[in-house]
Amino acid sequence: MQDIGRRSRRFDALDKARGTEQFATDIYPPDMLWAGALRAGVPHGIIRRIETARAEKVEGVVAVLTRKDVPGTNRQGFVYWDMPVLCGTRVRHAGDAVALVLAESRRALAEALRAIEMEIEPLPVVDTLDAALADDAPNIHGLDTGNVLKAATIAKGDAEAGLAECDVVVEETFYTPAQEHAFIETENGVARIDDDGTLHMTVSTQAPFRDRFEIGRALGLDPSRIHVTGPYLGGGFGGKDGATVQCLLALAAMHAKGRPVKMWWNREESMLAGYKRHAARMRFTAGAKRDGTLHAVRCELDYDTGAYAHLGVEIMALGMEHSGGPYRLPHLEAKGRCVYTNNPVAGAFRGFGVAQVSFAFEGMMDRLAHALGMDPLKFRLRNAITRGERNCAGVTMTTSTGMEECLLRLRDHPHWKSREAWRADAPPFTRRAVGVAAVFNGMGYGRGLADYAVAKVRLTGSGRIRVYNGVSDMGQGNASTFVQMAGEILCQPESVMELVQPDTDRTHPSGSAAAGRTTYTYGKALIKACETLRDKLFNRAALMLFVDDGSGFAMIPGGVRHLPTGRDLPLAALAAMMHPDDRISMAEHLMPVTPEPVRGGEAFTLGFPHLLFPYAAHLARIEVDELTGRVAVLDYVAFTDGGRVLNPQNFEQQVHGSVAQGLGYALTEDVLTEAGVLRSTDLCTYVIPTSLDLPDIESHAVETIEHTGPFGMKGIGEVGLNGPLPAVASALYSAGLPMTRAPFTFGRVLAALEDDQPGTGSEAAS
Amino acid sequence: MIVFTLNGIGQRLDVDPTLRALDVLREHCGLTGPKEGCGTGECGACAIWMDGVTRLSCLTLAGQLHGRAVTTIEGLADSWDENEATDTTDQPPLHPVQTALAERGGVQCGYCTPGMTMVAAELLRREPNPDRAAIREAVSGNLCRCTGYHKIVDSIEDAAETMRKKR
Structure with a gap:
């Protein structure tokens, strides 16, 4: 039993140790194409010319796409929508994507990317905070506030007066560098558009539910017809929260005539274009x-x-x-x-x-x-x-x-x-x-963005317990903890438990794997869902055993026990008597915020x-x-x-x-x-x-x-x-x-x- | 034609010998245990054994597999002779390094795990009684971004002990 508080092996550990866990990178659908992006290579400039004719003639190339092929807003981002899927005229950093190639093989892809001719007229590069804040700095996004996206001041008490009251005062300026996530699994995914126009994507992502809206807005697609699955990630740490390959991959799938497409950034591209x-x-x-x-x-x-x-x-x-x-x-x-x-x-x-x-x-x-x-x-x-x-x-x-x-x-x-x-x-x-x-x-x-989760748990027809995890597990082990929590409340050993990883068709929106909230918020919802399921099982067991109500029951491994009479009912027997809809419990939770x-x-x-x-x-x-x-x-x-x-x-x-x-x-x-x-x-x-x-x-x-x-x-x-x-x-x-x-x-x-x-x-x- | 043994089974592959061994294993042989983390020999996630010696499959060409006995994470458990006698469960057998990594918390995201496991298992074949420093030295070519290595070292120590007991 994986009781709460006990030091126990993670639910995902054995498959990962065997090398059999299937990450997004491990999916190679039959008849698939490879997609890859051409990066600007210059940090600031105006695109004067992109010539794709030579690239299109490379053997094995299916399509070469540029800004004109992007429907929708072409804007990625989840608070500020300022990042193009493919740049049209302006390039704002060296990792900006300017063209997208679909090809039959990785070699054809690489050759075609090299064959694209591109002329970018350089603009002065803003490479430091001081350069960005200078009065005459080039205005990167054309904001009225120059290059300041946002300025704010918060206060408590009166710092000026407080400092005057101090016996010692020190001053210093500190600098920290940009840091790379350096997850070992670089950004990747596979996508396909099926016959009825639904986009299916399996992607290394911390936010499968939000991805649908980001893709939908950027490419003019209906989010309800975007189906995202999020298997275990080979590391995330924040770097897979927000679109990486998603929009490029979706765009590629739109030009693949129903064939699956795989995009997998190599390490250099990950370092160049990743967050x-x-x-x-x-x-x-x-x-x-x-x-x-x-x-x-x-x-x-x-x-x-x-x-x-x-x-x-x-x-x-x-x-x-x-x-x-x-x-x-x-x-x-x-x-x-x-x-x-x-x-x-x-x-x-x-x-x-x-x-x-x-x-x-x-x-x-x-x-x-x-x-x-x-x-x-x-x-x-x-x-x-x-x-x-x-x-x-x-x-x-x-x-x-x-x-x-x-x-x-x-x-x-x-x-x-x-x-x-x-x-x-x-x-x-x-x-x-x-x-x-x-x-x-x-x-x-924090405030302003509901931190909520929707948990679902099911007694399967064969009497097992299945947890539908709605929040990505990038390696931190939340999925395992969810199994542990459900096992604790339902008193079931790991061998009875099953786990479904995030899937926008099968699991429910539960926010991103972020902000130290993953286990907390979904966990609270899951506890409620498991308690509801437990009470339901007791009531159904009462029906089967001809007792007045579900009050005298307890969960035992593999079943329920009626304590006054000592009779046991296996979960499989209970499941056989219950309608499939009745074997599901769902619950939600909203994290509290301060009203202060x-x-x-x-x-x-x-x-x-x-x-x-x-x-x-x-x-x-x-x-x-x-x-x-x-x-x-x-x-x-x-x-x-x-x-x-x-x-x-x-x-x-x-x-x-x-x-x-x-x-x-x-x-x-x-x-x-x-x-x-x-x-x-x-x-x-x-x-x-x-x-x-x-x-x-x-x-x-x-x-x-x-x-x-x-x-x-x-x-x-x-x-x-x-x-x-x-x-x-x-x-x-x-x-x-x-x-x-x-x-x-x-x-x-x-x-x-x-x-x-x-x-x-x-x-x-x- | 590239002829080699893969996890004990003979293979005859009609593939371009200049492809990377990693891609041939993953895409042609369907063995996705070996992972790609860098493609340039820096991370160790793609480690396999060739004739029992660790090689980085991202720096190996398919043609170099010819005539060799190749072992990947998928075949590691079978390469450990003790398993035949001791395996009593309905689960596929595990090498002691795999068991220890899982039990002792050496696995987090799991992406470096196959490469790490191959290197650790080779170490324990060569040196049944390594100290923590030797273990750290042995896996220093395998990058892990999740664990800080502490529990990986614990796990390999544990596996060494298990293997010594079984000898």
């Missing part, structure tokens, strides 16, 4: 009282959304909402700007806007603690938010709030207690240090603010090689408040994986561009951690009970990513190496070492 984490610049001023009370923060956050909006405004909103840290901060003023450039398109990524500001607010905490002569952990503990207080954005924390407990547990960890001895024991030409970080991450869509207004928050129509937050306190023990500038993370410890833990194995998986991505973000990962042209085009030039780059990661759950959540849980998919960058930075700071620009490459650390002459900055270490 990134927003690069950010964060100017911070923060102040505290002499007694160690954090008092006021003022910040200006600039997010580089690249050529298109994607969810840039919502990502910026979360950055602003979290910019004061998980602390009881009386005064905050956060200004945000989401800015267009000709850089690769930025979009959703685990830690959604918060990963960036976590570096900044925790960097300020280290600097304030140092200015106050206070222990950095003690300073964080002193200011940690607790339940019933207003958070930094002004929202009262009415839900589980485990920040303080995470920090208390970390304070007792041997690595923290032994930090001075460990530091003193550094080998020659090596600095050792221990850093800490306190982080949080809003859960759910945030000053300035009305600027955001959706996604702001949040009511529920997981919390984490992280510790990193690092060694800095003084000769090379290499930073090695030798030990890593994470304390995480995710409410109640439903499966410790799955919980640890989420923590380990998010810490790993966070350490990559801290140490090596940087989407390099030169005048808007991507230079990190593969996994050699964009370096994600290998097994040799990461330590074992110690994960501890700090179990609060989240009363609004399924079985007391809340989502922890994102919060773990926010900790490593500030924790490593905190360690470096305590080693006399204050870093303001991530990642902490050898060169940057060497420069910091050179700046740290004896008698200057190294007091920070003491």
